[in-house]
Amino acid sequence: MAGNLGAIAELVGSNEQAILPEWVDLQKKAGSLQTGRITENELFSQSREFLHLLRAGLAKGGNDASDPAFGPAKQMLGDISRSRALQGFSPSETATFIFSLKQPLFSTLNRNSALSPAQAAELTWAVTLLLDELGLYTLEVFQKSREEVIVRQQREIAELSTPVVKLWDGILALPLIGTLDSQRTQVVMENLLQTIVDTEAEIAIIDITGVPTVDTLTAQHLLKTVAAARLMGADCIISGIRPQIAQTMVHLGVELNVVSKATLADALSVALERTGRAVIKLKKAAAVADQNRTPAEKGQ
Known part of the structure; x- marks a missing residue:
């Protein structure tokens, strides 16, 4: 050759x-x-x-x-x-x-x-x-x-599809869209933990409205994320659990062992309450303020 x-x-x-x-x-x-x-x-x-x-x-x-x-x-x-x-x-x-x-x-x-x-x-x-x-x-x-x-x-x-959003001082939101596999869970965990450190957040809301289904494996990934956040000093709330997902989880015997709410708004309300805050309508706030005024102040 x-x-x-x-x-x-x-x-x-x-x-x-x-x-x-x-x-x-x-x-x-x-x-x-x-x-x-x-x-x-x-x-x-x-x-x-x-x-x-x-x-x-x-x-x-x-x-x-x-x-x-x-x-x-x-x-x-x-x-x-x-x-x-x-x-x-x-x-x-x-x-x-x-x-x-x-x-x-x-x-x-x-x-x-x-x-x-x-x-x-x-x-x-x-x-x-x-x-x-x-x-x-x-x-x-x-x-x-x-x-x-x-x-x-x-x-x-994966990094772009898992943004961590600051909703309020000390309150973070992590909206998840699509399937949550092992690789993506790692990205989610890293982003969330780093943001918790940077913002000194007390509560992290994990919103799964965009997750198509929650099976046993997905629940395990969620629990890992929750556990990691707790180790960093932040409590977690899971929102966006739809009726179909709730039924599936009950059928599979999946227990998240974490506070969960149907909507992100409900989860934010709980987070605000835990951090000593509340959101009220302006008219109601004015009425409450007027009630708290002393007679001398009202006469002025």
């Missing part, structure tokens, strides 16, 4: 002026430029640089894609794959960068009259194996990069 790849290196070097334009043209026909994420100059530059690195690896006698001789070429493929994953390229669009190189190389082998049919077939097979391995490596890096992007986006979405 080493001798075969060395012969391919010579062919690539002597036929680069024919291989490169044909390769770039095939990538353009495959739609690499249609999305507008990469320019034609960038595509040409990437293709030319990779072809040089590939030829260098072949010239050093690399046996296969795992050979250190192809290290620089694989590093460039990794950079391209990660970049395209961030830019929103599809796996097929990314893999085309490597697999579309087969045809120009095969055409170069077929045009070489110095090769016998057997030699041409042997070199073609060697090129196929090498590019397939490099193509698979490209897809592996691309897939890993996409997964990292998805995980980061999920983390960011």
